[in-house]
Amino acid sequence: MTRYLRSFKLAVLIIFTLVCLLSCGGGGRKNFVISESRSYEASLFRQNCAICHGPEADGKTLSDGTLVPGLRQGEFKYRSAGEIYRHISEGGNGMVPFRNQLTEREINMLVEFVQSDLRGGVR
Ligand code: HEC
Incomplete structure (x- = not known):
């Protein structure tokens, strides 16, 4: 159960990082x-x-x-x-x-x- 929780936390962290990278970075002048x-x-x-x-x-x-x-x-x-x-x-x-x-x-x-x-x- 703890192992499951740990990988869940990791997954949340990775998704959060990806979403942040996509919305904060790049784009630039296109917007x-x-x-x-x-x-x-x-x-x-x-x-x-x-x-x-x-x-x-x-x-x-x-x-x-x-x-x-x-x-x-x-x-x-x-x-x-x-x-x-x-x-x-x-x-x-x-x-x-x-x-x-x-x-x-x-x-x-x-x-x-x-x-x-x-x-x-x-x-
Ligand atoms: C009366 C309406 C009208 C106004 C005002 C107008 N345009 Fe246009 N514009 C058009 C139309 C219609 C076309 C398509 C012309 C064509 O197909 O050759 C066009 C095409 C363009 C294009 C070419 C797009 C391409 O595909 O390469 C550019 C760049 C452009 N306009 C910039 C401007 C700028 C900058 C202004 C303001 C200073 C402006 N237009 C004001 C109607 C207008």
């Missing part, structure tokens, strides 16, 4: 929460992009039926910084152009935001 970020680019996103891409960039269907893709995962259409820059600047396929609303510097910040914060460096 970037836009609504909680105080960064300038996150606020640019909230002001200009969330209306179509959703508050956490998970994508959305607009009232006119336009399917707006999520920016975090999936098959990315635009991968390189140049492609993403051009898409934000020129728009297209249902996305509005931002070249007259945002400065070059702000668009570059959003490119970095998409690539690092949202996509976690997957290019």
